[in-house]
Amino acid sequence: MTSASSSTAHGHQKKTGSKRTGPTKTGPTKTGPTKTGPHGSDSTTQDDAFIRIRHVDKFFGSFQALDDVSLDIRLGQKIVICGPSGSGKSTAIRCINRLEAHDAGEIAIDGVRIDDSAAARRVLRNNVGMVFQQFNLFPHLSILDNLTLGPVRARGMAPAQARSLAEYYLERVRIPEQIDKFPGQLSGGQQQRVAIARALCMEPKIMLFDEPTSALDPEMIAEVLEVIEELAGSGMTMICVTHEMGFAGHVADQMVFMDHGRIVEMAPPKQFFSAPESERCQTFLRQILRH
Ligand SMILES: Nc1ncnc2c1ncn2[C@@H]1O[C@H](COP(=O)(O)OP(=O)(O)OP(=O)(O)O)[C@@H](O)[C@H]1O
Numbered sequence: 001m002t003s004a005s006s007s008t009a010h011g012h013q014k015k016t017g018s019k020r021t022g023p024t025k026t027g028p029t030k031t032g033p034t035k036t037g038p039h040g041s042d043s044t045t046q047d048d049a050f051i052r053i054r055h056v057d058k059f060f061g062s063f064q065a066l067d068d069v070s071l072d073i074r075l076g077q078k079i080v081i082c083g084p085s086g087s088g089k090s091t092a093i094r095c096i097n098r099l100e101a102h103d104a105g106e107i108a109i110d111g112v113r114i115d116d117s118a119a120a121r122r123v124l125r126n127n128v129g130m131v132f133q134q135f136n137l138f139p140h141l142s143i144l145d146n147l148t149l150g151p152v153r154a155r156g157m158a159p160a161q162a163r164s165l166a167e168y169y170l171e172r173v174r175i176p177e178q179i180d181k182f183p184g185q186l187s188g189g190q191q192q193r194v195a196i197a198r199a200l201c202m203e204p205k206i207m208l209f210d211e212p213t214s215a216l217d218p219e220m221i222a223e224v225l226e227v228i229e230e231l232a233g234s235g236m237t238m239i240c241v242t243h244e245m246g247f248a249g250h251v252a253d254q255m256v257f258m259d260h261g262r263i264v265e266m267a268p269p270k271q272f273f274s275a276p277e278s279e280r281c282q283t284f285l286r287q288i289l290r291h
């Protein structure tokens with residue numbers, strides 16, 4: 001069913017000349033002119049999708065959590081997924097990152113099929129960062145150690161270099177002063193910003209966010225959304241599951257609405273919010289925008 005590619009609304013490029021110490025590869029490097037039609041690029045190999053999701057199904061026992069999900073994500077794109085509880089949003093994100101294995105269809109990242117192979121693990125490790133609702137920091141490690149663990153262990157980076165990378169990204173999420181604390185000593189908003197910095201320390205090309213603010217007290221939501229918005233502005237490719245529709249309107253170049261495991265609607269935010277096509281999406285938006 002829904003197989004879509006979208007136009008890039010704005011051509012954000014790499015962040016510019018900010019002081020940074022690590023290797024630079026965060027921004028989009030191959031955003032190009034849009035050439036995909038309304039039905040995606042199923043038939044050609046020339047498309048510029050960085051992530052291709054094609055006809056993906058996912059079952060938990062006999063329950064179908066994803067039903068024929070297709071989606072293209074090009075570098076530089078920002079996709080926001082919304083939909084009712086249980087509609088498959090987290091499952092979709094988790095299948096991209098191989099935290100769940102899909103049962104049918106295909107997911108490919110940078111041309112590499114996502115399965116249990118070493119090649120898939122490598123492409124995920126090198127390209128995809130994820131931030132969860134529950135920050136998932138290691139409570140027994142300092143913020144610095146939480147941030148450097150991945151680069152040192154998975155990348156073989158020298159500790160001093162990993163430290164400067166950690167300092168750089170903590171600066172970017174605006175909490176450089178927290179580097180020697182432990183997660184339990186930080187507020188929820190600060191912990192989530194650490195989680196974002198930790199993902200960024202692996203220098204991903206795409207960030208996956210699964211309701212990054214829904215476990216936060218209201219006064220901390222804005223600080224985390226601001227960091228994500230800034231990241232989006234710097235050119236980071238992202239897929240974000242969120243019900244923060246104001247944020248979505250600013251950041252997304254494509255809104256995706258899921259229901260019962262399917263992508264029901266997909267449109268640029270302006271169109272999505274002003275003229276949702278399906279009844280289910282209209283009802284959902286009415287409910288969510290009422291708050
Ligand atoms: N590990 C699992 N085992 C069995 N069922 C699961 C599992 N994970 C998810 N499901 C089911 O799959 C469906 C989709 O779940 P998913 O977590 O993707 O929904 P969601 O859209 O993220 O919902 P929410 O907005 O509540 O986070 C739900 O019905 C859920 O109960």
Ligand SMILES: [Mg+2]
Pocket residue numbers: 089090091210211
């Ligand atoms: Mg979820």
